[in-house]
Amino acid sequence: MATPGAAGAPDETWTIAQIADEFGVTHRAVRHYEDLGLISPRREGTRRIYRRRDRTRLALILRGRRLGFPLEEIRTIIDLYDLPRGKRSQLEYVLTQIDERRADLEQRRADLEAAIAELEAWEVSCRRDLEALG
Amino acid sequence: MATPGAAGAPDETWTIAQIADEFGVTHRAVRHYEDLGLISPRREGTRRIYRRRDRTRLALILRGRRLGFPLEEIRTIIDLYDLPRGKRSQLEYVLTQIDERRADLEQRRADLEAAIAELEAWEVSCRRDLEALG
DNA sequence: AGTCTGCTTTACGTTAACGTAAACGTCAAG
DNA sequence: CTTGACGTTTACGTTAACGTAAAGCAGACT
The missing domain is CATH 1.20.5 (Single alpha-helices involved in coiled-coils or other helix-helix interfaces)
Structure with missing residues:
Protein backbone atom coordinates (compact mmCIF):
# COMPACT_ATOMS: atom_id res chain seq x y z
CA MET A 1 0.00 0.00 0.00
CA ALA A 2 2.72 2.40 0.93
CA THR A 3 5.58 0.69 -0.85
CA PRO A 4 5.92 -1.55 -3.88
CA GLY A 5 5.13 -5.20 -3.29
CA ALA A 6 2.04 -7.22 -2.51
CA ALA A 7 -0.36 -5.83 0.07
CA GLY A 8 0.36 -7.24 3.49
CA ALA A 9 3.91 -8.14 2.59
CA PRO A 10 6.07 -8.70 5.68
CA ASP A 11 8.57 -6.07 4.56
CA GLU A 12 6.11 -3.25 4.17
CA THR A 13 7.50 0.11 5.27
CA TRP A 14 6.12 3.51 6.27
CA THR A 15 7.34 7.05 6.63
CA ILE A 16 7.12 9.01 9.84
CA ALA A 17 4.16 11.02 8.58
CA GLN A 18 2.29 7.85 7.69
CA ILE A 19 2.54 6.14 11.04
CA ALA A 20 2.10 9.36 12.99
CA ASP A 21 -1.07 10.01 11.06
CA GLU A 22 -2.31 6.48 11.38
CA PHE A 23 -1.76 6.32 15.12
CA GLY A 24 -3.04 9.79 15.70
CA VAL A 25 0.13 11.26 17.17
CA THR A 26 2.55 13.93 15.96
CA HIS A 27 5.90 13.26 14.26
CA ARG A 28 7.44 15.07 17.20
CA ALA A 29 6.00 12.53 19.60
CA VAL A 30 7.26 9.65 17.46
CA ARG A 31 10.75 11.12 17.34
CA HIS A 32 10.56 11.68 21.07
CA TYR A 33 9.85 8.00 21.62
CA GLU A 34 12.86 7.28 19.49
CA ASP A 35 15.02 9.65 21.56
CA LEU A 36 14.05 7.68 24.63
CA GLY A 37 14.90 4.43 22.87
CA LEU A 38 11.38 3.05 22.62
CA ILE A 39 11.60 2.60 18.87
CA SER A 40 14.56 2.54 16.52
CA PRO A 41 13.54 2.63 12.88
CA ARG A 42 16.00 1.91 10.12
CA ARG A 43 17.37 4.74 8.04
CA GLU A 44 17.35 5.16 4.30
CA GLY A 45 20.04 7.77 4.04
CA THR A 46 18.81 10.23 6.61
CA ARG A 47 15.11 9.36 6.43
CA ARG A 48 13.44 7.14 9.02
CA ILE A 49 11.89 3.96 7.73
CA TYR A 50 9.32 2.26 9.91
CA ARG A 51 8.57 -1.42 9.65
CA ARG A 52 6.01 -3.74 11.15
CA ARG A 53 8.04 -4.21 14.29
CA ASP A 54 8.05 -0.47 14.88
CA ARG A 55 4.30 -0.30 14.46
CA THR A 56 3.84 -3.02 17.03
CA ARG A 57 6.04 -1.14 19.45
CA LEU A 58 4.25 2.12 18.84
CA ALA A 59 0.93 0.44 19.55
CA LEU A 60 2.33 -0.86 22.83
CA ILE A 61 3.68 2.57 23.69
CA LEU A 62 0.36 4.26 23.12
CA ARG A 63 -1.53 1.71 25.13
CA GLY A 64 0.93 2.10 27.95
CA ARG A 65 0.48 5.83 27.74
CA ARG A 66 -3.30 5.51 27.87
CA LEU A 67 -2.83 3.42 30.97
CA GLY A 68 -0.80 6.24 32.48
CA PHE A 69 2.62 4.61 32.52
CA PRO A 70 5.67 6.83 32.21
CA LEU A 71 7.57 6.36 28.98
CA GLU A 72 10.70 5.17 30.73
CA GLU A 73 8.75 2.39 32.36
CA ILE A 74 7.12 1.53 29.07
CA ARG A 75 10.56 1.22 27.58
CA THR A 76 11.71 -1.30 30.14
CA ILE A 77 8.54 -3.29 29.53
CA ILE A 78 8.71 -3.51 25.76
CA ASP A 79 12.42 -4.09 25.96
CA LEU A 80 11.58 -7.24 27.89
CA TYR A 81 9.77 -8.50 24.81
CA ASP A 82 13.02 -8.48 22.86
CA MET B 1 -7.93 9.71 68.38
CA ALA B 2 -6.48 12.91 67.10
CA THR B 3 -8.85 15.29 68.83
CA PRO B 4 -10.96 15.20 71.98
CA GLY B 5 -14.23 13.34 71.65
CA ALA B 6 -15.27 9.77 71.18
CA ALA B 7 -13.43 7.69 68.62
CA GLY B 8 -15.27 7.70 65.29
CA ALA B 9 -17.09 10.91 66.09
CA PRO B 10 -18.38 12.61 62.95
CA ASP B 11 -16.53 15.82 63.78
CA GLU B 12 -13.12 14.25 64.07
CA THR B 13 -10.34 16.44 62.69
CA TRP B 14 -6.76 16.00 61.56
CA THR B 15 -3.71 18.11 60.89
CA ILE B 16 -1.97 18.24 57.55
CA ALA B 17 0.85 16.04 58.79
CA GLN B 18 -1.59 13.41 59.98
CA ILE B 19 -3.50 12.98 56.75
CA ALA B 20 -0.39 13.32 54.61
CA ASP B 21 1.18 10.56 56.63
CA GLU B 22 -1.88 8.39 56.61
CA PHE B 23 -2.38 8.65 52.85
CA GLY B 24 1.28 8.32 52.10
CA VAL B 25 1.75 11.68 50.42
CA THR B 26 3.72 14.80 51.33
CA HIS B 27 2.29 17.93 52.94
CA ARG B 28 3.40 19.74 49.82
CA ALA B 29 1.23 17.52 47.66
CA VAL B 30 -1.77 18.07 49.92
CA ARG B 31 -1.31 21.82 49.78
CA HIS B 32 -0.91 21.58 46.03
CA TYR B 33 -4.27 19.88 45.75
CA GLU B 34 -5.69 22.70 47.79
CA ASP B 35 -4.10 25.29 45.50
CA LEU B 36 -5.89 23.65 42.60
CA GLY B 37 -9.14 23.67 44.51
CA LEU B 38 -9.49 19.94 45.01
CA ILE B 39 -9.81 20.24 48.78
CA SER B 40 -10.56 23.21 51.00
CA PRO B 41 -10.00 22.45 54.69
CA ARG B 42 -11.25 24.77 57.39
CA ARG B 43 -8.80 26.99 59.21
CA GLU B 44 -8.20 27.31 62.91
CA GLY B 45 -6.44 30.62 62.93
CA THR B 46 -3.86 29.96 60.23
CA ARG B 47 -3.66 26.18 60.64
CA ARG B 48 -5.44 23.83 58.26
CA ILE B 49 -8.00 21.54 59.81
CA TYR B 50 -9.03 18.47 57.87
CA ARG B 51 -12.35 16.77 58.39
CA ARG B 52 -13.94 13.59 57.16
CA ARG B 53 -15.13 15.21 53.97
CA ASP B 54 -11.58 16.23 53.12
CA ARG B 55 -10.34 12.70 53.70
CA THR B 56 -12.98 11.36 51.33
CA ARG B 57 -11.91 13.84 48.70
CA LEU B 58 -8.26 13.05 49.17
CA ALA B 59 -8.99 9.36 48.71
CA LEU B 60 -10.79 10.15 45.45
CA ILE B 61 -7.93 12.34 44.30
CA LEU B 62 -5.36 9.64 44.91
CA ARG B 63 -7.39 7.00 43.16
CA GLY B 64 -7.83 9.32 40.21
CA ARG B 65 -4.11 9.89 40.21
CA ARG B 66 -3.40 6.16 40.24
CA LEU B 67 -5.71 5.90 37.27
CA GLY B 68 -3.62 8.49 35.49
CA PHE B 69 -6.10 11.34 35.42
CA PRO B 70 -4.77 14.90 35.45
CA LEU B 71 -5.59 16.79 38.62
CA GLU B 72 -7.68 19.37 36.80
CA GLU B 73 -9.90 16.64 35.45
CA ILE B 74 -10.12 15.03 38.85
CA ARG B 75 -11.27 18.35 40.20
CA THR B 76 -14.16 18.61 37.77
CA ILE B 77 -15.17 15.06 38.64
CA ILE B 78 -15.24 15.40 42.41
CA ASP B 79 -16.83 18.81 42.06
CA LEU B 80 -19.69 17.03 40.38
CA TYR B 81 -20.28 15.14 43.61
CA ASP B 82 -21.06 18.37 45.39
C1' DA C 1 14.41 33.63 78.00
C1' DG C 2 15.78 30.38 74.65
C1' DT C 3 14.95 26.55 71.74
C1' DC C 4 12.27 22.92 69.47
C1' DT C 5 8.57 21.22 66.84
C1' DG C 6 4.99 21.86 63.74
C1' DC C 7 2.74 24.79 60.74
C1' DT C 8 2.57 28.79 57.52
C1' DT C 9 3.48 31.45 52.96
C1' DT C 10 6.43 32.71 49.03
C1' DA C 11 8.96 31.46 45.43
C1' DC C 12 12.27 29.33 42.55
C1' DG C 13 13.78 24.42 40.83
C1' DT C 14 12.80 19.93 38.49
C1' DT C 15 11.12 16.12 35.59
C1' DA C 16 8.25 14.32 31.96
C1' DA C 17 6.39 14.66 27.60
C1' DC C 18 6.16 16.77 24.29
C1' DG C 19 5.26 21.81 21.41
C1' DT C 20 7.25 25.00 18.54
C1' DA C 21 10.20 27.48 15.91
C1' DA C 22 14.68 27.90 13.14
C1' DA C 23 17.53 26.54 9.62
C1' DC C 24 18.79 23.37 6.45
C1' DG C 25 18.74 18.96 2.92
C1' DT C 26 16.24 16.68 -1.14
C1' DC C 27 13.52 15.09 -4.58
C1' DA C 28 9.69 15.51 -7.99
C1' DA C 29 6.72 18.84 -10.34
C1' DG C 30 5.91 23.13 -12.73
C1' DC D 1 15.80 26.19 -11.74
C1' DT D 2 12.85 27.49 -8.31
C1' DT D 3 9.05 26.14 -5.64
C1' DG D 4 6.78 22.95 -2.60
C1' DA D 5 6.14 18.95 0.11
C1' DC D 6 8.37 16.24 3.21
C1' DG D 7 12.16 15.18 5.99
C1' DT D 8 16.18 16.25 9.23
C1' DT D 9 18.71 18.18 13.54
C1' DT D 10 19.20 21.53 17.27
C1' DA D 11 17.42 23.92 20.76
C1' DC D 12 14.56 26.67 23.56
C1' DG D 13 9.49 26.87 25.49
C1' DT D 14 5.54 24.90 28.10
C1' DT D 15 2.49 22.41 31.29
C1' DA D 16 1.72 19.36 35.14
C1' DA D 17 2.78 17.95 39.55
C1' DC D 18 5.02 18.52 42.74
C1' DG D 19 10.28 19.23 45.33
C1' DT D 20 12.93 22.19 47.91
C1' DA D 21 14.68 25.88 50.24
C1' DA D 22 13.98 30.27 52.79
C1' DA D 23 12.04 32.85 56.29
C1' DG D 24 8.80 33.52 59.74
C1' DC D 25 4.92 32.66 63.49
C1' DA D 26 3.12 30.10 67.68
C1' DG D 27 2.66 27.07 71.35
C1' DA D 28 5.24 23.67 74.41
C1' DC D 29 9.47 22.19 76.87
C1' DT D 30 13.87 23.26 79.59
Whole structure:
Protein backbone atom coordinates (compact mmCIF):
# COMPACT_ATOMS: atom_id res chain seq x y z
CA MET A 1 0.00 0.00 0.00
CA ALA A 2 2.72 2.40 0.93
CA THR A 3 5.58 0.69 -0.85
CA PRO A 4 5.92 -1.55 -3.88
CA GLY A 5 5.13 -5.20 -3.29
CA ALA A 6 2.04 -7.22 -2.51
CA ALA A 7 -0.36 -5.83 0.07
CA GLY A 8 0.36 -7.24 3.49
CA ALA A 9 3.91 -8.14 2.59
CA PRO A 10 6.07 -8.70 5.68
CA ASP A 11 8.57 -6.07 4.56
CA GLU A 12 6.11 -3.25 4.17
CA THR A 13 7.50 0.11 5.27
CA TRP A 14 6.12 3.51 6.27
CA THR A 15 7.34 7.05 6.63
CA ILE A 16 7.12 9.01 9.84
CA ALA A 17 4.16 11.02 8.58
CA GLN A 18 2.29 7.85 7.69
CA ILE A 19 2.54 6.14 11.04
CA ALA A 20 2.10 9.36 12.99
CA ASP A 21 -1.07 10.01 11.06
CA GLU A 22 -2.31 6.48 11.38
CA PHE A 23 -1.76 6.32 15.12
CA GLY A 24 -3.04 9.79 15.70
CA VAL A 25 0.13 11.26 17.17
CA THR A 26 2.55 13.93 15.96
CA HIS A 27 5.90 13.26 14.26
CA ARG A 28 7.44 15.07 17.20
CA ALA A 29 6.00 12.53 19.60
CA VAL A 30 7.26 9.65 17.46
CA ARG A 31 10.75 11.12 17.34
CA HIS A 32 10.56 11.68 21.07
CA TYR A 33 9.85 8.00 21.62
CA GLU A 34 12.86 7.28 19.49
CA ASP A 35 15.02 9.65 21.56
CA LEU A 36 14.05 7.68 24.63
CA GLY A 37 14.90 4.43 22.87
CA LEU A 38 11.38 3.05 22.62
CA ILE A 39 11.60 2.60 18.87
CA SER A 40 14.56 2.54 16.52
CA PRO A 41 13.54 2.63 12.88
CA ARG A 42 16.00 1.91 10.12
CA ARG A 43 17.37 4.74 8.04
CA GLU A 44 17.35 5.16 4.30
CA GLY A 45 20.04 7.77 4.04
CA THR A 46 18.81 10.23 6.61
CA ARG A 47 15.11 9.36 6.43
CA ARG A 48 13.44 7.14 9.02
CA ILE A 49 11.89 3.96 7.73
CA TYR A 50 9.32 2.26 9.91
CA ARG A 51 8.57 -1.42 9.65
CA ARG A 52 6.01 -3.74 11.15
CA ARG A 53 8.04 -4.21 14.29
CA ASP A 54 8.05 -0.47 14.88
CA ARG A 55 4.30 -0.30 14.46
CA THR A 56 3.84 -3.02 17.03
CA ARG A 57 6.04 -1.14 19.45
CA LEU A 58 4.25 2.12 18.84
CA ALA A 59 0.93 0.44 19.55
CA LEU A 60 2.33 -0.86 22.83
CA ILE A 61 3.68 2.57 23.69
CA LEU A 62 0.36 4.26 23.12
CA ARG A 63 -1.53 1.71 25.13
CA GLY A 64 0.93 2.10 27.95
CA ARG A 65 0.48 5.83 27.74
CA ARG A 66 -3.30 5.51 27.87
CA LEU A 67 -2.83 3.42 30.97
CA GLY A 68 -0.80 6.24 32.48
CA PHE A 69 2.62 4.61 32.52
CA PRO A 70 5.67 6.83 32.21
CA LEU A 71 7.57 6.36 28.98
CA GLU A 72 10.70 5.17 30.73
CA GLU A 73 8.75 2.39 32.36
CA ILE A 74 7.12 1.53 29.07
CA ARG A 75 10.56 1.22 27.58
CA THR A 76 11.71 -1.30 30.14
CA ILE A 77 8.54 -3.29 29.53
CA ILE A 78 8.71 -3.51 25.76
CA ASP A 79 12.42 -4.09 25.96
CA LEU A 80 11.58 -7.24 27.89
CA TYR A 81 9.77 -8.50 24.81
CA ASP A 82 13.02 -8.48 22.86
CA LEU A 83 15.17 -9.96 25.57
CA PRO A 84 16.88 -13.17 24.52
CA ARG A 85 15.04 -15.81 26.48
CA GLY A 86 17.32 -18.70 25.78
CA LYS A 87 18.92 -19.22 29.17
CA ARG A 88 17.15 -20.21 32.34
CA SER A 89 18.30 -17.14 34.26
CA GLN A 90 16.93 -14.87 31.58
CA LEU A 91 13.60 -16.66 31.55
CA GLU A 92 13.37 -16.39 35.31
CA TYR A 93 14.19 -12.71 35.19
CA VAL A 94 11.45 -12.12 32.66
CA LEU A 95 9.01 -14.05 34.82
CA THR A 96 9.71 -11.90 37.87
CA GLN A 97 9.29 -8.79 35.78
CA ILE A 98 6.00 -10.09 34.46
CA ASP A 99 4.83 -10.63 38.01
CA GLU A 100 5.72 -7.10 39.00
CA ARG A 101 3.89 -5.68 36.02
CA ARG A 102 0.89 -7.78 36.68
CA ALA A 103 0.66 -6.74 40.31
CA ASP A 104 0.70 -3.17 39.10
CA LEU A 105 -2.02 -3.81 36.55
CA GLU A 106 -4.17 -5.64 39.07
CA GLN A 107 -3.98 -2.65 41.38
CA ARG A 108 -5.10 -0.44 38.54
CA ARG A 109 -7.90 -2.80 37.75
CA ALA A 110 -9.12 -2.63 41.33
CA ASP A 111 -9.12 1.17 41.20
CA LEU A 112 -10.90 1.06 37.88
CA GLU A 113 -13.61 -1.30 39.01
CA ALA A 114 -14.19 0.78 42.11
CA ALA A 115 -14.47 3.96 40.08
CA ILE A 116 -16.84 2.38 37.58
CA ALA A 117 -19.02 0.88 40.30
CA GLU A 118 -19.20 4.26 41.99
CA LEU A 119 -20.20 5.95 38.78
CA GLU A 120 -22.94 3.43 38.17
CA ALA A 121 -24.36 3.70 41.66
CA TRP A 122 -24.32 7.43 41.22
CA GLU A 123 -26.08 7.22 37.91
CA VAL A 124 -28.82 5.08 39.39
CA SER A 125 -29.37 7.58 42.17
CA CYS A 126 -29.53 10.43 39.67
CA ARG A 127 -32.07 8.62 37.53
CA ARG A 128 -34.17 7.89 40.59
CA ASP A 129 -34.15 11.58 41.53
CA LEU A 130 -35.13 12.44 37.96
CA GLU A 131 -38.10 10.13 38.03
CA ALA A 132 -39.17 11.58 41.34
CA LEU A 133 -39.48 14.89 39.51
CA GLY A 134 -42.01 13.46 37.10
CA MET B 1 -7.93 9.71 68.38
CA ALA B 2 -6.48 12.91 67.10
CA THR B 3 -8.85 15.29 68.83
CA PRO B 4 -10.96 15.20 71.98
CA GLY B 5 -14.23 13.34 71.65
CA ALA B 6 -15.27 9.77 71.18
CA ALA B 7 -13.43 7.69 68.62
CA GLY B 8 -15.27 7.70 65.29
CA ALA B 9 -17.09 10.91 66.09
CA PRO B 10 -18.38 12.61 62.95
CA ASP B 11 -16.53 15.82 63.78
CA GLU B 12 -13.12 14.25 64.07
CA THR B 13 -10.34 16.44 62.69
CA TRP B 14 -6.76 16.00 61.56
CA THR B 15 -3.71 18.11 60.89
CA ILE B 16 -1.97 18.24 57.55
CA ALA B 17 0.85 16.04 58.79
CA GLN B 18 -1.59 13.41 59.98
CA ILE B 19 -3.50 12.98 56.75
CA ALA B 20 -0.39 13.32 54.61
CA ASP B 21 1.18 10.56 56.63
CA GLU B 22 -1.88 8.39 56.61
CA PHE B 23 -2.38 8.65 52.85
CA GLY B 24 1.28 8.32 52.10
CA VAL B 25 1.75 11.68 50.42
CA THR B 26 3.72 14.80 51.33
CA HIS B 27 2.29 17.93 52.94
CA ARG B 28 3.40 19.74 49.82
CA ALA B 29 1.23 17.52 47.66
CA VAL B 30 -1.77 18.07 49.92
CA ARG B 31 -1.31 21.82 49.78
CA HIS B 32 -0.91 21.58 46.03
CA TYR B 33 -4.27 19.88 45.75
CA GLU B 34 -5.69 22.70 47.79
CA ASP B 35 -4.10 25.29 45.50
CA LEU B 36 -5.89 23.65 42.60
CA GLY B 37 -9.14 23.67 44.51
CA LEU B 38 -9.49 19.94 45.01
CA ILE B 39 -9.81 20.24 48.78
CA SER B 40 -10.56 23.21 51.00
CA PRO B 41 -10.00 22.45 54.69
CA ARG B 42 -11.25 24.77 57.39
CA ARG B 43 -8.80 26.99 59.21
CA GLU B 44 -8.20 27.31 62.91
CA GLY B 45 -6.44 30.62 62.93
CA THR B 46 -3.86 29.96 60.23
CA ARG B 47 -3.66 26.18 60.64
CA ARG B 48 -5.44 23.83 58.26
CA ILE B 49 -8.00 21.54 59.81
CA TYR B 50 -9.03 18.47 57.87
CA ARG B 51 -12.35 16.77 58.39
CA ARG B 52 -13.94 13.59 57.16
CA ARG B 53 -15.13 15.21 53.97
CA ASP B 54 -11.58 16.23 53.12
CA ARG B 55 -10.34 12.70 53.70
CA THR B 56 -12.98 11.36 51.33
CA ARG B 57 -11.91 13.84 48.70
CA LEU B 58 -8.26 13.05 49.17
CA ALA B 59 -8.99 9.36 48.71
CA LEU B 60 -10.79 10.15 45.45
CA ILE B 61 -7.93 12.34 44.30
CA LEU B 62 -5.36 9.64 44.91
CA ARG B 63 -7.39 7.00 43.16
CA GLY B 64 -7.83 9.32 40.21
CA ARG B 65 -4.11 9.89 40.21
CA ARG B 66 -3.40 6.16 40.24
CA LEU B 67 -5.71 5.90 37.27
CA GLY B 68 -3.62 8.49 35.49
CA PHE B 69 -6.10 11.34 35.42
CA PRO B 70 -4.77 14.90 35.45
CA LEU B 71 -5.59 16.79 38.62
CA GLU B 72 -7.68 19.37 36.80
CA GLU B 73 -9.90 16.64 35.45
CA ILE B 74 -10.12 15.03 38.85
CA ARG B 75 -11.27 18.35 40.20
CA THR B 76 -14.16 18.61 37.77
CA ILE B 77 -15.17 15.06 38.64
CA ILE B 78 -15.24 15.40 42.41
CA ASP B 79 -16.83 18.81 42.06
CA LEU B 80 -19.69 17.03 40.38
CA TYR B 81 -20.28 15.14 43.61
CA ASP B 82 -21.06 18.37 45.39
CA LEU B 83 -23.19 19.88 42.69
CA PRO B 84 -26.70 20.71 43.87
CA ARG B 85 -28.82 18.09 42.15
CA GLY B 86 -32.20 19.56 42.87
CA LYS B 87 -33.26 20.74 39.44
CA ARG B 88 -33.85 18.60 36.41
CA SER B 89 -31.29 20.43 34.27
CA GLN B 90 -28.62 19.87 36.89
CA LEU B 91 -29.43 16.19 37.15
CA GLU B 92 -29.29 15.83 33.40
CA TYR B 93 -25.97 17.62 33.28
CA VAL B 94 -24.53 15.29 35.88
CA LEU B 95 -25.82 12.30 33.95
CA THR B 96 -24.09 13.37 30.74
CA GLN B 97 -20.89 13.92 32.67
CA ILE B 98 -21.18 10.50 34.22
CA ASP B 99 -21.56 9.00 30.76
CA GLU B 100 -18.45 10.75 29.50
CA ARG B 101 -16.45 9.57 32.47
CA ARG B 102 -17.68 6.04 32.09
CA ALA B 103 -16.81 5.90 28.42
CA ASP B 104 -13.31 6.96 29.39
CA LEU B 105 -13.07 4.33 32.09
CA GLU B 106 -14.38 1.61 29.79
CA GLN B 107 -11.65 2.46 27.30
CA ARG B 108 -9.10 2.14 30.04
CA ARG B 109 -10.56 -1.14 31.11
CA ALA B 110 -10.23 -2.47 27.58
CA ASP B 111 -6.57 -1.43 27.50
CA LEU B 112 -6.03 -2.97 30.88
CA GLU B 113 -7.61 -6.30 30.03
CA ALA B 114 -5.59 -6.46 26.83
CA ALA B 115 -2.37 -5.75 28.69
CA ILE B 116 -3.11 -8.31 31.37
CA ALA B 117 -4.09 -10.96 28.84
CA GLU B 118 -0.88 -10.32 26.96
CA LEU B 119 1.18 -10.64 30.09
CA GLU B 120 -0.47 -13.92 30.99
CA ALA B 121 0.02 -15.41 27.56
CA TRP B 122 3.61 -14.36 27.76
CA GLU B 123 4.05 -15.91 31.16
CA VAL B 124 2.66 -19.20 29.92
CA SER B 125 5.09 -19.22 27.03
CA CYS B 126 7.98 -18.45 29.36
CA ARG B 127 7.03 -21.25 31.72
CA ARG B 128 6.78 -23.65 28.78
CA ASP B 129 10.28 -22.68 27.66
CA LEU B 130 11.51 -23.19 31.19
CA GLU B 131 10.12 -26.70 31.39
CA ALA B 132 11.66 -27.52 28.05
CA LEU B 133 15.01 -26.80 29.66
CA GLY B 134 14.42 -29.49 32.25
C1' DA C 1 14.41 33.63 78.00
C1' DG C 2 15.78 30.38 74.65
C1' DT C 3 14.95 26.55 71.74
C1' DC C 4 12.27 22.92 69.47
C1' DT C 5 8.57 21.22 66.84
C1' DG C 6 4.99 21.86 63.74
C1' DC C 7 2.74 24.79 60.74
C1' DT C 8 2.57 28.79 57.52
C1' DT C 9 3.48 31.45 52.96
C1' DT C 10 6.43 32.71 49.03
C1' DA C 11 8.96 31.46 45.43
C1' DC C 12 12.27 29.33 42.55
C1' DG C 13 13.78 24.42 40.83
C1' DT C 14 12.80 19.93 38.49
C1' DT C 15 11.12 16.12 35.59
C1' DA C 16 8.25 14.32 31.96
C1' DA C 17 6.39 14.66 27.60
C1' DC C 18 6.16 16.77 24.29
C1' DG C 19 5.26 21.81 21.41
C1' DT C 20 7.25 25.00 18.54
C1' DA C 21 10.20 27.48 15.91
C1' DA C 22 14.68 27.90 13.14
C1' DA C 23 17.53 26.54 9.62
C1' DC C 24 18.79 23.37 6.45
C1' DG C 25 18.74 18.96 2.92
C1' DT C 26 16.24 16.68 -1.14
C1' DC C 27 13.52 15.09 -4.58
C1' DA C 28 9.69 15.51 -7.99
C1' DA C 29 6.72 18.84 -10.34
C1' DG C 30 5.91 23.13 -12.73
C1' DC D 1 15.80 26.19 -11.74
C1' DT D 2 12.85 27.49 -8.31
C1' DT D 3 9.05 26.14 -5.64
C1' DG D 4 6.78 22.95 -2.60
C1' DA D 5 6.14 18.95 0.11
C1' DC D 6 8.37 16.24 3.21
C1' DG D 7 12.16 15.18 5.99
C1' DT D 8 16.18 16.25 9.23
C1' DT D 9 18.71 18.18 13.54
C1' DT D 10 19.20 21.53 17.27
C1' DA D 11 17.42 23.92 20.76
C1' DC D 12 14.56 26.67 23.56
C1' DG D 13 9.49 26.87 25.49
C1' DT D 14 5.54 24.90 28.10
C1' DT D 15 2.49 22.41 31.29
C1' DA D 16 1.72 19.36 35.14
C1' DA D 17 2.78 17.95 39.55
C1' DC D 18 5.02 18.52 42.74
C1' DG D 19 10.28 19.23 45.33
C1' DT D 20 12.93 22.19 47.91
C1' DA D 21 14.68 25.88 50.24
C1' DA D 22 13.98 30.27 52.79
C1' DA D 23 12.04 32.85 56.29
C1' DG D 24 8.80 33.52 59.74
C1' DC D 25 4.92 32.66 63.49
C1' DA D 26 3.12 30.10 67.68
C1' DG D 27 2.66 27.07 71.35
C1' DA D 28 5.24 23.67 74.41
C1' DC D 29 9.47 22.19 76.87
C1' DT D 30 13.87 23.26 79.59
